[in-house]
Amino acid sequence: MQWFGRRESTNIDDRRGLSGGGIATGGGVIGVIIYLLYTFLGGAPADPSQISVSPGSQQAPMSTEEKKADDERANFVKVVLADTEDVWNKIFADHGEKYTEPTLVLYRDAVASACGNTSSASGPFYCPEDSKLYIDLSFYQEMQDKLHAPGDFAMAYVVAHEVGHHIQKLNGTSQKISRLRQQSAEAGANRYSVMLELQADFYAGVWAHYDQKMKNVLDASDIDEALNAANAIGDDRLQKQATGTIVPDAFTHGTSQQRMYWFKKGYETGDISQGDTFKENL
Numbered sequence: 001m002q003w004f005g006r007r008e009s010t011n012i013d014d015r016r017g018l019s020g021g022g023i024a025t026g027g028g029v030i031g032v033i034i035y036l037l038y039t040f041l042g043g044a045p046a047d048p049s050q051i052s053v054s055p056g057s058q059q060a061p062m063s064t065e066e067k068k069a070d071d072e073r074a075n076f077v078k079v080v081l082a083d084t085e086d087v088w089n090k091i092f093a094d095h096g097e098k099y100t101e102p103t104l105v106l107y108r109d110a111v112a113s114a115c116g117n118t119s120s121a122s123g124p125f126y127c128p129e130d131s132k133l134y135i136d137l138s139f140y141q142e143m144q145d146k147l148h149a150p151g152d153f154a155m156a157y158v159v160a161h162e163v164g165h166h167i168q169k170l171n172g173t174s175q176k177i178s179r180l181r182q183q184s185a186e187a188g189a190n191r192y193s194v195m196l197e198l199q200a201d202f203y204a205g206v207w208a209h210y211d212q213k214m215k216n217v218l219d220a221s222d223i224d225e226a227l228n229a230a231n232a233i234g235d236d237r238l239q240k241q242a243t244g245t246i247v248p249d250a251f252t253h254g255t256s257q258q259r260m261y262w263f264k265k266g267y268e269t270g271d272i273s274q275g276d277t278f279k280e281n282l
Contacts, residue, residue, distance in 0.1 A: 001153050001156055003223055006079050006217075007082045008075060009079075012106065016070070017105060018107075040183075061205070065276065066179065070209050076155070077104065077155065079158045083182040084159065084160055085101050086211075086215075091272065099170070104135065105132050107120075113129075113134055120138060120139070123139055124139055124159075126162040128175075130215065139158070142157065143232075147229070148232060149228050149229040149232040151221065153226050156222075158229070160204035162200075163203070164199065164200030165196075168196065168200065170173050177195070193252040197259075199254070199262070201262040204266065205265060205266020206272055207216070208266070210224040226267075233256075234259050236243075236248075236255045
């Protein structure tokens with residue numbers, strides 16, 4: 001993605017320099033990995049009460065080289081967020097509506113949100129209670145090293161997906177699904193979660209469609225990077241990696257095939273009316 005020297009969003013709450021990263025997970029390293037596998041790229045953390053943050057703890061200092069890389073990633077996601085603002089402002093205006101831009105919170109190790117105290121092990125998330133996206137930029141390295149989903153546009157897809165959850169809050173979808181989930185048994189509630197996540201993937205694809213149409217900034221490999229990331233984080237693939245078995249009733253985000261399908265459909269059509277994942281589900 002061509003992003004150097006382009007507009008960066010000002011809707012940024014940069015908390016990376018703040019102290020407060022002491023994490024108690026109770027599950028050790030394996031527990032953190034499992035938690036990562038099952039919760040990233042979702043809405044709010046699945047169970048933020050399971051993670052506590054000790055405000056007095058000190059974060060491990062970053063080396064000069066690490067800080068430089070972290071700052072470059074921060075600049076990149078600011079450009080991506082700016083692009084989502086331009087695209088969704090246009091789409092909403094075309095439909096006679098006003099888009100309310102979300103805030104992106106950058107943090108290290110742990111963060112307090114209106115949805116609870118959360119560690120970076122939960123991965124990027126959107127909190128509907130405060131309309132903010134939360135990202136620990138170390139996730140970029142996690143995607144490359146642990147999930148085998150490299151490339152800057154893989155991370156752009158992550159940001160666009162979380163913005164997709166913001167769109168769902170603005171149009172009332174997330175509130176409606178939250179009520180339906182509360183009225184359903186676990187398997188039914190999980191199914192509603194899958195539909196919500198797949199629609200966020202679709203919205204990410206719609207954003208990519210318009211970003212290219214409006215700015216011509218995508219490289220030839222960018223969409224492949226996003227599809228590879230979507231494939232890497234399918235519930236079926238992650239369950240297989242984590243436990244060796246696949247339990248469809250426990251899916252909360254969708255299979256690799258579903259996630260790629262809906263992102264690609266959004267990218268190819270650019271038509272938000274075709275993103276009803278609650279009627280059309282693979």
